[in-house]
Structure formats: structure tokens, C-alpha cells
Amino acid sequence: MGDQAKIQFRFLSQEDLLRAGCLDFNLAIDAAENALLAFRADEVLFPEKIVQIFNEETQERINCLPATLKKDKISGMKWVSVFPPNVERFGLQNLTAVFVISEIEKGFPIAFMEGTLASNIRVGAMGALAARHLAPPDAKVIGFIGSGEQAKMHLLAMKTVRPSLEECRVSAKTTAEEATFIEQMSQVVPDMRFVAANTDGERAMSEADILVTATSAQAPLLKADWMKPGSFYSHIGGWEDEYAVAKQCEKIVCDDWETVKHRTQTLSRMYKDGELTDSDVYADLDAIVAGDKPGRESPNERVYFNAVGLSYVDLAIALAMYRRSVQEGVGEELTLQETTIFEHAEIGDWVKI
Numbered sequence: 337m338g339d340q341a342k343i344q345f346r347f348l349s350q351e352d353l354l355r356a357g358c359l360d361f362n363l364a365i366d367a368a369e370n371a372l373l374a375f376r377a378d379e380v381l382f383p384e385k386i387v388q389i390f391n392e393e394t395q396e397r398i399n400c401l402p403a404t405l406k407k408d409k410i411s412g413m414k415w416v417s418v419f420p421p422n423v424e425r426f427g428l429q430n431l432t433a434v435f436v437i438s439e440i441e442k443g444f445p446i447a448f449m450e451g452t453l454a455s456n457i458r459v460g461a462m463g464a465l466a467a468r469h470l471a472p473p474d475a476k477v478i479g480f481i482g483s484g485e486q487a488k489m490h491l492l493a494m495k496t497v498r499p500s501l502e503e504c505r506v507s508a509k510t511t512a513e514e515a516t517f518i519e520q521m522s523q524v525v526p527d528m529r530f531v532a533a534n535t536d537g538e539r540a541m542s543e544a545d546i547l548v549t550a551t552s553a554q555a556p557l558l559k560a561d562w563m564k565p566g567s568f569y570s571h572i573g574g575w576e577d578e579y580a581v582a583k584q585c586e587k588i589v590c591d592d593w594e595t596v597k598h599r600t601q602t603l604s605r606m607y608k609d610g611e612l613t614d615s616d617v618y619a620d621l622d623a624i625v626a627g628d629k630p631g632r633e634s635p636n637e638r639v640y641f642n643a644v645g646l647s648y649v650d651l652a653i654a655l656a657m658y659r660r661s662v663q664e665g666v667g668e669e670l671t672l673q674e675t676t677i678f679e680h681a682e683i684g685d686w687v688k689i
């Protein structure tokens with residue numbers, strides 16, 4: 337076999353990805369859109385994720401999310417740690433992910449890469465893709481409850497598809513978090529006017545054309561009265577809004593309703609409480625992206641969007657980042673094996689019997 341058996345893969349750190357220009361929502365949104373269309377064309381393998389929970393109370397867990405993009409001849413997995421107590425216990429991030437990507441001609445791995453970036457970008461990219469079809473076209477004001485990592489990503493994502501956005505109102509649990517959000521994001525989106533809502537959710541949301549809840553809370557923070565006609569709501573966290581929010585929306589759209597309904601966020605709770613049925617959900621996003629169902633149809637309709645994450649979209653975004661990094665010459669080519677085990681000239685010295 338000789339040289340043919342050599343396996344090399346690219347190692348990509350978060351800094352490599354950032355340096356290669358992968359914090360690019362156009363890149364991520366295009367990858368997400370193509371992945372949804374591939375799913376509709378039956379060109380995706382999408383097995384159940386594997387969940388290992390280490391603490392039922394805190395939900396500390398590591399999940400394994402595999403997927404295959406048949407057209408790209410790529411298979412991969414996200415290995416993602418979710419440790420909610422990290423934030424309070426260590427002042428550290430809750431979520432840490434890596435991706436392994438393999439080609440499916442020989443089945444060799446081609447990349448091992450940092451995955452928190454792709455994972456967090458994916459949430460924003462799906463929200464933005466939904467907004468492209470469902471948000472008011474001339475949205476001016478975006479409101480947030482929650483000002484953490486997801487909120488920051490969502491602001492960049494929404495600004496990408498709605499450049500008309502000019503004001504961002506933000507409320508969080510503490511005024512200090514609001515101030516940090518504004519300090520960091522005003523550097524990234526300098527033409528945006530930022531307003532701190534002083535922990536007042538109503539102040540952040542009541543004039544918003546696009547509403548985003550991205551909190552670690554489990555409470556009905558967003559009230560139906562705060563959602564004005566014609567607005568678009570992207571729900572990111574768990575239970576964050578009163579049931580009347582979804583009930584008053586003309587359209588409820590999910591990334592995958594069959595997945596959403598078995599989880600624990602507001603729509604799932606409503607389903608389990610008998611307050612929402614299958615027929616109340618207008619569509620999954622792929623049907624709208626493919627043009628099989630219309631997006632926004634009138635200036636006054638309120639739209640509710642909830643995505644819980646699809647492994648093949650994660651993989652598609654990671655793959656787009658890998659390709660850009662190769663193009664930009666970023667990352668490190670590492671050798672996994674020079675040849676097969678018994679072809680090594682030194683094997684006689686290395687074996688222990």
C-alpha cells in the first residue's frame with residue numbers, strides 16, 4: 337500500500353477559522369439553505385443524535401450528532417459538550433464542540449476542527465434564513481431578551497439579511513450584561529444605534545420589527561402584547577414566552593416540527609399541554625426555502641420561528657468553513673498514519689509481546 341495508505345487531515349482551531357474569514361453569515365446562510373434543499377431532495381443521512389447525560393438536574397451532557405451530505409460525499413459528526421453550570425461555577429462557556437469530517441470515497445478523515453463557532457453560527461444562520469422569507473422586508477428595530485453568545489450571533493445574522501436594521505434594543509438579567517453586549521457589538525456593527533432596556537423586556541420588544549429571545553431562563557418572559565403586528569419572532573432558548581405569543585401568530589415555522597415537538601421549549605410544552613397541534617404549525621423552513629409554501633404574505637402577519645438544530649445543517653456549515661480555510665491556506669495538515677500498521681519498517685521494534 338505504501339504512500340497510498342498515508343492519511344492526512346487538516347486541524348483547524350477557532351482562531352484559524354476566524355482568520356480564514358469564517359465568521360461570515362453569508363457563507364453560513366448559503367450552506368444552511370443548500371443543506372435544507374439537499375434534505376428535501378433526499379440527499380442527506382440524518383440519524384438520531386446520541387445523548388449522554390451526566391447530571392439529570394443540571395443537564396450536563398455530551399451529545400454526538402452524525403450526518404452525511406451525499407452530494408458532497410462527506411460524512412461527519414459534531415461532538416458537543418453542554419455544561420450549563422460552567423457559567424456560574426467557573427465563569428466559562430456552557431457549550432464546547434468539535435467536528436470530525438470524513439470523505440466517503442475511502443472513508444478517510446479530512447478534518448478535525450473547532451466546532452463551537454460553527455455551532456453558534458448555525459443558530460443565527462437558521463434564524464436569518466427564516467427572517468429572509470418571513471421578517472418584514474424593511475425591518476428597522478430589533479429587540480432582544482437575553483444578551484449572551486446566541487444573541488450576539490443573531491444580531492449579526494439578522495443584520496446580514498435585513499441591512500435596513502438601524503436600532504437594537506437589548507434587555508438581559510442584569511444591566512451589566514446589557515452594557516457588555518452593547519460595548520462588544522457596537523464595535524462589530526458600528527452603524528447600529530444601541531439602546532439598553534434596563535432589564536425591562538417590554539422596552540426592548542414593544543417597538544421591534546424582529547424580536548429575539550435567547551435566554552438561559554425557564555419562564556414566560558416575552559408577553560404577547562409586546563409583539564406588534566407584522567413582526568417576526570425568533571425563539572432560541574427553552575421556555576421564554578407566554579403561550580399567547582404563539583397563539584396570536586398567523587404563522588408558526590420550525591426547522592423540523594417533528595424534532596421540535598419532543599423537546600422542552602415553549603412550542604414543545606404547548607404541544608404536550610394540548611395547547612398546540614400539528615395543524616397549528618404552518619411549515620418547516622425547508623418547505624418555504626424550496627418555494628413549496630409561501631413565506632410572508634401580508635404586512636400585518638406575525639410570524640413565530642423556532643429551530644432546535646439539525647445535525648446536517650451543522651455539518652454543512654462546518655464543511656463550508658473547512659473549504660474556505662483550505663482556500664485561504666489556513667490550518668495545519670497533520671498526519672494520522674504514514675502507512676498501515678504492519679508496513680512500518682520499525683514494527684518489529686515497536687510490538688510488545
Ligand SMILES: NC(=O)c1ccc[n+]([C@@H]2O[C@H](COP(=O)([O-])OP(=O)(O)OC[C@H]3O[C@@H](n4cnc5c(N)ncnc54)[C@H](O)[C@@H]3O)[C@@H](O)[C@H]2O)c1
Binds near residue numbers: 645
Ligand atoms: N435553538 C438552538 O438551536 C440553540 C442552540 C444553542 C443554544 N441554545 C439556547 O439558547 C439560550 C441562550 O444561549 P447563550 O449561549 O446565549 O447563553 P448565555 O448564557 O450566553 O446568555 C443567556 C442570557 O440569558 C439572560 N437571562 C437569563 N435569565 C433571564 C431573565 N430572567 N430575564 C432576562 N434575561 C435573562 C442572561 O442575562 C444572558 O444574557 C440557552 O437556553 C441555550 O440552551 C439554543
